[in-house]
Structures are given as C-alpha cells and as structure tokens.
Amino acid sequence: MARCRVVLTFPPDKVEKPVAYHLVKDFDLxxxxxxxxxxxNEEGKLLIEIENHKQEAIQRGLQFVREQGVQVELVDKELQWDDEECTNCGACTAVCRPRALHLEAPDWKLVLDKQKCTACGLCVDACPVKVIRIDF
Ligand code: SF4
Ligand code: SF4
Structure with missing residues (x-):
C-alpha cells in the first residue's frame, strides 16, 4: 500500500473547494x-494522509489538487529545525506521540520520519532552545 502525508494550502478564494471529496470519489484514494x-476568507491548511495501492494514483490525485490552485507540500517541509542550534537533547522526542522524531545512532542526532509526523506542534513547545518551527 502506497501512503503519503501532505499539507494542502488553500488560498483565501479556494478554501471552499471540495478537493478531499474529489480525491476520494474521482481518484479512488x-x-x-x-x-x-x-x-x-483566510488561507486554509489541511494535513491529510493519502493511501492507495498504487503510488501513481496518489500522484494523479495530487496533480489534480495543484491544478485547482491549491499548494501541496510534504510534511517535512512544514516542520524544520536549526541543525546548528539543536543540542540533540531529545526533549522533543519525548513528547512526539507518533514517534516521528528520534535520535539516531551512531552520532545520536535528531531525525524526523516525515511519514509519521501529524504536525501536532508539541515538539515546538518542548524544545528548550526553541529551534523547531512548524508552518501550519
Ligand atoms: S509536530 Fe508532533 S508529530 Fe510532528 S514531530 Fe513534532 S511532536 Fe512529532
Ligand atoms: S528539543 Fe530542541 S534542542 Fe532538543 S533535540 Fe529537539 S530540536 Fe534539538
């Protein structure tokens, strides 16, 4: 099963477009x-997980979304941290319920699994040096 998590950003004049409906009905996602x-009348954001047995079906659906004037970005583009400032203390990993963040051997540096992140924002508040940013 192919799966991906994306953030859809709707410009103010597109927030009423029923793209999720079309992804299900027309693309069988x-x-x-x-x-x-x-x-x-404001920019809207939607974090969705999309599944289909074929990756091409997901790509076709996302292309349709883009053609509607809605921006599509993988979740990892929404969550970022400053590598220089991060102390790899692990505080953010402790609050990450889906276990999207972890410290990886051998150098125990912070790593994000973008497919698990739900963009909940808990890690942003947990970071003692405030180096994580989430645009959602
Ligand atoms: S935003 Fe939430 S799910 Fe994503 S890495 Fe941070 S704590 Fe984990
Ligand atoms: S809490 Fe902040 S400093 Fe600590 S590992 Fe996470 S991002 Fe780095």
Missing part, C-alpha cells in the same frame, strides 16, 4: 484528515 485550519 483513501483520505485521513489529521489536522485542519480553515476560516472563510
């Missing part, structure tokens, strides 16, 4: 909405 921030 399984959609799981993980997070949503939608206000009329």
């Amino acid at each position: 399984r959609i799981n909405i993980l997070r949503a921030k939608v206000d009329l």
